Amino acid sequence: xxxxxxxxxxxxxxxxxxxxxxxxxxxxxxxxxxxxxxxxxxxxxxxxxxxxxxxxxxxxxxxxxxxxxxxxxxxxxxxxxxxxxxxxxxxxxxxxxxxxxxxxxxxxxxxxxxxxxxxxxxxxxxxxxxxxxxxxxxxxxxxxxxxxxxxxxxxxxxxxxxxxxxxxxxxxxxxxxxxxxxxxxxxxxxxxxxxxxxxxxxxxxxxxxxxxxxxxxxxxxxxxxxxxxxxxxxxxxxxxxxxxxxxxxxxxxxxxxxxxxxxxxxxxxxxxxxxxxxxxxxxxxxxxxxxxxxxxxxxxxxxxxxxxxxxxxxxxxxxxxxxxxxxxxxxxxxxxxxxxxxxxxxxxxxxxxxxxxxxxxxxxxxxxxxxxxxxxxxxxxxxxxxxxxxxxxxxxxxxxxxxxxxxxxxxxxxxxxxxxxxxxxxxxxxxxxxxxxxxxxxxxxxxxxxxxxxxxxxxxxxxxxxxxxxxxxxxxxxxxxxxxxxxxxxxxxxxxxxxxxxxxxxxxxxxxxxxxxxxxxxxxxxxxxxxxxxxxxxxxxxxxxxxxxxxxxxxxxxxxxxxxxxxxxxxxxxxxxxxxxxxxxxxxxxxxxxxxxxxxxxxxxxxxxxxxxxxxxxxxxxxxxxxxxxxxxxxxxxxxxxxxxxxxxxxxxxxxxxxxxxxxxxxxxxxxxxxxxxxxxxxxxxxxxxxxxxxxxxxxxxxxxxxxxxxxxxxxxxxxxxxxxxxxxxxxxxxxxxxxxxxxxxxxxxxxxxxxxxxxxxxxxxxxxxxxxxxxxxxxxxxxxxxxxxxxxxxxxxxxxxxxxxxxxxxxxxxxxxxxxxxxxxxxxxxxxxxxxxxxxxxxxxxxx
Numbered sequence: 001x002x003x004x005x006x007x008x009x010x011x012x013x014x015x016x017x018x019x020x021x022x023x024x025x026x027x028x029x030x031x032x033x034x035x036x037x038x039x040x041x042x043x044x045x046x047x048x049x050x051x052x053x054x055x056x057x058x059x060x061x062x063x064x065x066x067x068x069x070x071x072x073x074x075x076x077x078x079x080x081x082x083x084x085x086x087x088x089x090x091x092x093x094x095x096x097x098x099x100x101x102x103x104x105x106x107x108x109x110x111x112x113x114x115x116x117x118x119x120x121x122x123x124x125x126x127x128x129x130x131x132x133x134x135x136x137x138x139x140x141x142x143x144x145x146x147x148x149x150x151x152x153x154x155x156x157x158x159x160x161x162x163x164x165x166x167x168x169x170x171x172x173x174x175x176x177x178x179x180x181x182x183x184x185x186x187x188x189x190x191x192x193x194x195x196x197x198x199x200x201x202x203x204x205x206x207x208x209x210x211x212x213x214x215x216x217x218x219x220x221x222x223x224x225x226x227x228x229x230x231x232x233x234x235x236x237x238x239x240x241x242x243x244x245x246x247x248x249x250x251x252x253x254x255x256x257x258x259x260x261x262x263x264x265x266x267x268x269x270x271x272x273x274x275x276x277x278x279x280x281x282x283x284x285x286x287x288x289x290x291x292x293x294x295x296x297x298x299x300x301x302x303x304x305x306x307x308x309x310x311x312x313x314x315x316x317x318x319x320x321x322x323x324x325x326x327x328x329x330x331x332x333x334x335x336x337x338x339x340x341x342x343x344x345x346x347x348x349x350x351x352x353x354x355x356x357x358x359x360x361x362x363x364x365x366x367x368x369x370x371x372x373x374x375x376x377x378x379x380x381x382x383x384x385x386x387x388x389x390x391x392x393x394x395x396x397x398x399x400x401x402x403x404x405x406x407x408x409x410x411x412x413x414x415x416x417x418x419x420x421x422x423x424x425x426x427x428x429x430x431x432x433x434x435x436x437x438x439x440x441x442x443x444x445x446x447x448x449x450x451x452x453x454x455x456x457x458x459x460x461x462x463x464x465x466x467x468x469x470x471x472x473x474x475x476x477x478x479x480x481x482x483x484x485x486x487x488x489x490x491x492x493x494x495x496x497x498x499x500x501x502x503x504x505x506x507x508x509x510x511x512x513x514x515x516x517x518x519x520x521x522x523x524x525x526x527x528x529x530x531x532x533x534x535x536x537x538x539x540x541x542x543x544x545x546x547x548x549x550x551x552x553x554x555x556x557x558x559x560x561x562x563x564x565x566x567x568x569x570x571x572x573x574x575x576x577x578x579x580x581x582x583x584x585x586x587x588x589x590x591x592x593x594x595x596x597x598x599x600x601x602x603x604x605x606x607x608x609x610x611x612x613x614x615x616x617x618x619x620x621x622x623x624x625x626x627x628x629x630x631x632x633x634x635x636x637x638x639x640x641x642x643x644x645x646x647x648x649x650x651x652x653x654x655x656x657x658x659x660x661x662x663x664x665x666x667x668x669x670x671x672x673x674x675x676x677x678x679x680x681x682x683x684x685x686x687x688x689x690x691x692x693x694x695x696x697x698x699x700x701x702x703x704x705x706x707x708x709x710x711x712x713x714x715x716x717x718x719x720x721x722x723x724x725x726x727x728x729x730x731x732x733x734x735x736x737x738x739x740x741x742x743x744x745x746x747x748x749x750x751x752x753x754x755x756x757x758x759x760x761x762x763x764x765x766x767x768x769x770x771x772x773x774x775x776x777x778x779x780x781x782x783x784x785x786x787x788x789x790x791x792x793x794x795x796x797x798x799x800x801x802x803x804x805x806x807x808x809x810x811x812x813x814x815x816x817x818x819x820x821x822x823x824x825x826x827x828x829x830x831x832x833x834x835x836x837x838x839x840x841x842x843x844x845x846x847x848x849x
Contacts (some may be wrong), residue, residue: 005198006172007044009165010037016156017045017131021102023052026123027130029108029148032158034236035195038133041158042104046131054100054129059119061110072105072115084114091118092127101128108132109140116141123152137278160192169194170201174217179586181553181560182210182219189223189292196293199229216589225296233297237279243270246310248279249302252295254314254330256286261317308335325349325358332365340366344374351377352478352517354552354559356385372398372407379414384519385557386595388422399432405441412436413449420456421597426632429453444473448480451487458635458672463491468500471507478517482508485516486524490636493531494674496704501531510544515551522548522562526601529566533573534676536707538737545570558598561590565602572609575739578777580609600631604644611647612740614779616805623648639665639677643684650688653801655781655794656816659690666697675701676708683711687744688781689794691715706736714745723752727765734772740780743772747786754789762789799826803839 007014013030020028030038050056057076065071070079070091077094081087095101095118105111105119120143122128132147134140136157148155161169167183190196203226204210210219225233240248247266251257259282263271271287274280279294280287289295299307312334318327320342328346331339347362363378375394382391395418398411412435419429433453437446447470454462467488475481485508492501508524509516516524525548532541545567552563568583584606591599603622610619626641646661666681679701682694691714698712710732717725726749733742750765766786773783785797802812809827813820 005040005194006169007037007040009161009169010041010044013041013156013158014044017041018048020154021045021049021054021129021131023054023100023129025129026126027102027128027132027153029132029134029153029155030158031134031136031155033136033160033193035193036158036160037194038158039106040194042106042131042133046102046104049102049129054102055098056102056104057095057098059103059105059115061105061107061112061115063110066110066112069112069114070118071112073118088114088117088121092121092125095122096127098128102131103128104131104133106133107135108144109134109138111141111144113141113143116143119144120147123147161187161194161197162192163187166190166192166197169197170217173201174205174212176212177216177585179216179218179589182217184554185219189296191291196229196232196291199226199232200293202226203229214585214589214592216586218589223296225293225300229293230297230300233293236291237294237297238277240279241270241273243267244274244277244279247271247274248289248294249298249306250310250314251280251287251289252298252302253307253311254326255288255295257314258286258317259284261314262287265313265317305335308333312336320345323349325362328362329358332362338365338368340369340371340374344371344377347374347377347381351381351519353555354519354557355555356381356519356557356559358556360385372402376407376410376414379418383414383418383422386422386597388418391418392423399435405439409436409439409441410445412439413442413445416449416453420453420633424597424632426457442476444470444476445480448475448483448487452483455487455490455636456633458638460491460495460673463487464495464497467491468503471504478509479520482516482518482520482524485509486520486527489524489527489531493527493534494636494669494672494676496535496676496679496708498531498535498537498705501528501535504528505544510547512543515547519559519562522552522559522566522598525566526569529569529573531676533569534680534707535705536710536736536738537705538570538574541570541573558591558594558596561587561594561596561602562598565591565598565605568609569601569605572605574737575733575741575743575776575778577609577612577740580605581613581777584609597631597633600634601637604637604640607644608640608647611644611649611651612778612780614651614784616648616651616653619648619651636672636674638672639669639674639681642668643681646684646688650781651779653781653798653805654815655689655798658688658781659685662688663690663693666694670697676704679704679708679711683707683714683741686711686715686718687741689748691718695719707738710736710741714741717745718748721752721755723749723756723758723761723765726752727768730768730772739772739776740778743769743776743778744780744782746772747780747782750786751782751789796826796829799823803827806839 017028017030030042032038046056059072059076061072065074069087073079073091077091103122111119123130147153163184166187167178170183170186171178186197190200201210207224209221210217243266247262247270250262250265275282278290281290311330315327315330315334315336320327324342324346328342331342343362343366347359347366350359350362360378360381363374363381366374367378375398379391379394392415395411395415399408399415402408402411412432415432416429416436419425419432433449451463451467451470467484470484471488475484485504488504489501492504505511505528510525510528515521525544528544529541532538549563549567552559564583564587568580568587571580571583584602587602588606591602603625607619607622607626623645626644642661642665646658649661650658662681662685666678669677669681679698682698686694694715698708698715701708702712710729713732714729717729726745730742730745730749733745746765746769750762750769753762753765769783769786799812809820809823812823
């Protein structure tokens with residue numbers, strides 16, 4: 001962190017400054033607020049000029065040098081004495097004698113009068129090329145401002161880095177990718193100031209709060225502002241009179257604050273002074289701090305009692321009707337008496353907004369009085385935060401002690417969800433569901449949870465039998481609607497019931513203008529994406545995923561990570577492997593060690609994407625986890641686990657094993673009564689190079705939708721070795737939105753044309769395959785063959801690739817269930833055809849890294 005930071009996000013500005021100081025040019029003024037890297041930009045441009053042979057000199061304006069004539073040039077020239085005119089003239093003569101001079105004047109707004117005149121005359125007389133930096137909004141000598149006002153020099157106004165540039169800069173400094181939420185938070189706090197960013201990041205990294213997790217840099221805890229950054233910001237803020245400090249502190253604790261409220265709590269005069277000093281900014285309606293880090297400093301330095309008093313004063317001015325959260329949060333942290341009813345309303349509102357950490361905190365405060373509903377809300381938030389043991393303690397007590405059957409039933413139903421999904425204890429969850437039913441209360445809730453139970457267990461018949469009717473019932477609340485919609489979506493997704501899938505989306509609140517109002521809505525969205533992935537309508541899946549991700553992008557807790565998983569799933573459905581990896585890697589960094597049940601979905605989807613990308617080494621630990629551990633509530637997704645293993649084996653070069661996993665997934669899907677999954681499994685087998693058994697099965701499944709039809713055509717074209725038909729299939733896959741399948745079909749077309757000695761057609765098909773691979777980010781066995789056609793049989797190539805990856809002959813034999821002697825024979829023939837005998841040479845020819 002101590003090395004010089006790279007100049008990132010300033011390419012256009014650097015080009016302009018470098019062009020402005022080329023030989024014979026007049027120069028440029030670089031202006032902007034403090035901390036944006038004006039001096040850093042100038043130094044980079046001047047290094048370019050120095051490389052061309054220019055003489056570079058630096059002058060510095062400063063408060064310390066301001067009282068002295070020509071103080072900015074001290075150390076650069078022999079500062080002459082005498083009257084002003086003579087002194088300035090002799091200084092100009094000394095500077096003019098420098099060959100190819102490029103003069104940098106830093107902080108020109110602080111120049112003394114004599115230095116400013118020298119700078120002005122150097123520019124006007126073209127005695128040197130100059131780079132001038134100054135701080136925007138600060139008073140500067142008239143001779144300096146005339147440089148751009150009189151068109152002697154162009155002025156470049158440096159803007160803060162945007163969020164993309166900030167993310168890129170941080171990634172370069174840290175040497176690895178950065179979690180998007182962490183990068184957004186850095187940008188929000190620093191507002192794109194490289195100076196603030198450097199100090200903030202250095203402190204957080206040194207303290208271990210900003211650290212790599214699963215290969216991604218992640219901000220793991222709340223900010224604790226460093227002493228160095230505090231000193232820097234306090235110098236920016238300056239000394240504060242009591243009234244102005246009151247304005248700044250109220251805004252720091254409660255922003256945004258309505259201007260009339262702030263004026264009433266402080267005074268209009270103090271508010272005007274705070275705004276005039278650049279400490280707060282207003283739009284006439286509300287006031288905010290001029291910079292977010294000012295709030296961090298003030299909150300860290302003001303006393304606890306003062307902060308509680310000020311929060312209470314603001315809280316009393318807020319109307320809780322439109323939005324109870326701001327008043328509840330301020331009240332909770334103030335010296336006002338507790339307001340359990342307000343806390344409960346705010347906790348329910350935070351839950352609807354997916355902000356679980358806030359919902360848990362507010363619900364805990366509401367439940368302090370023992371209110372039954374508040375305790376249920378609190379337990380729900382704890383469960384969704386993966387704190388299942390804590391939730392179970394509350395729910396068990398409620399189920400045993402609640403005075404009415406309705407509350408006991410709801411406690412048992414919450415226990416069912418907590419035990420099934422959060423704690424992975426399905427037998428106890430089933431007992432809790434039965435206990436809820438015995439109470440005779442809340443029958444629609446019991447029916448909704450029963451459907452969810454059957455769907456989780458992979459038992460689809462009861463869901464398809466009872467689900468559609470229950471979907472159309474007047475259900476008691478959003479949670480019941482989401483449970484029913486999720487169960488029906490699960491059954492519809494894997495059986496290819498498209499109309500039912502769409503009906504469930506509407507019932508659950510996942511529409512063009514709505515998202516579900518609760519954390520279980522992310523499970524609904526994932527199942528909807530699955531349905532459209534299996535049907536072959538990935539565009540619908542992407543629209544749904546986008547809405548969920550937008551709704552959760554800026555939130556703490558699991559909601560953002562679940563939104564990323566859904567987005568990654570949708571990208572995978574469309575064959576956009578690079579995009580899927582971007583979202584799923586970030587989600588995995590947050591979920592891997594969290595205990596959250598969505599990590600099982602993330603792991604499978606990420607392993608699949610890594611396999612399709614050819615990243616065998618990265619996929620391996622995920623695949624080992626899939627083989628060792630499965631979630632009992634995710635039995636429906638077992639075919640997906642096998643397909644992940646298929647793509648993982650393919651990435652290692654073991655296509656025989658890969659096809660075996662795909663066929664096993666198809667067989668399992670048929671046994672489970674999930675024909676849409678069976679289509680995807682057979683399609684995967686075809687892409688991996690074996691359509692022998694797929695054709696007959698896919699021909700029976702074409703009524704399931706577009707994917708089944710194109711998959712069947714793909715299998716037939718592969719069996720018949722028809723290169724032209726495979727190209728038509730590639731086009732059909734492209735239209736459908738599956739870029740990976742399209743690339744594989746084009747690659748297989750190239751292989752077939754090559755086998756029939758149609759070299760022109762083979763080259764065209766291979767070019768199309770590579771173009772599609774570039775769009776998708778895939779690196780599959782079919783694409784590898786198209787990119788590196790070799791005179792090998794499929795089995796020779798497979799064994800040669802496994803050997804090139806470091807597997808021993810015995811390990812290869814075990815994976816392919818052949819004898820070691822057979823492996824040796826294939827390796828011998830492959831080496832003879834390729835003209836090599838060493839495995840390392842085979843690796844080079846095959847492109848194995």
